[in-house]
Amino acid sequence: MATIEQVRDAMHSQPFQPFTVKLVDGQSYTVRHPDFISVPTLPRGRNLVIHDNEGMHLIDLNLVVEVQVPDAAASSPQRDS
Numbered sequence: 001m002a003t004i005e006q007v008r009d010a011m012h013s014q015p016f017q018p019f020t021v022k023l024v025d026g027q028s029y030t031v032r033h034p035d036f037i038s039v040p041t042l043p044r045g046r047n048l049v050i051h052d053n054e055g056m057h058l059i060d061l062n063l064v065v066e067v068q069v070p071d072a073a074a075s076s077p078q079r080d081s
Contacts, residue, residue: 002064007039007048010069021050021059022066029057 002021010019011034022028029050031037038049040061048059 001062002067004039004042004061006067007037007061007064010067011037011039013069017070019070020066020068021048021064022068023059023063024065025063029059 007021010017010031013019016034018030018032020028020030029052031050032052036051040047046061048061048064050057050059
């Protein structure tokens with residue numbers, strides 16, 4: 001299972017990279033901007049809120065199996081020496 005810290009790290013990465021939240025049932029949601037996700041304060045909150053083109057998604061943190069963040073080095077343009 002993914003942790004809330006992994007979600008927060010992806011949210012606050014600099015520079016921000018869109019990331020994907022994968023659930024146990026195979027669904028996934030891409031967060032294209034840090035303003036499009038809300039993360040609860042623990043221990044009280046357990047739900048993420050993700051906004052995308054399809055609307056708002058309320059996701060139980062216990063159902064998140066993976067947070068996929070693209071490798072910033074792999075996505076940056078190569079420079080010739």
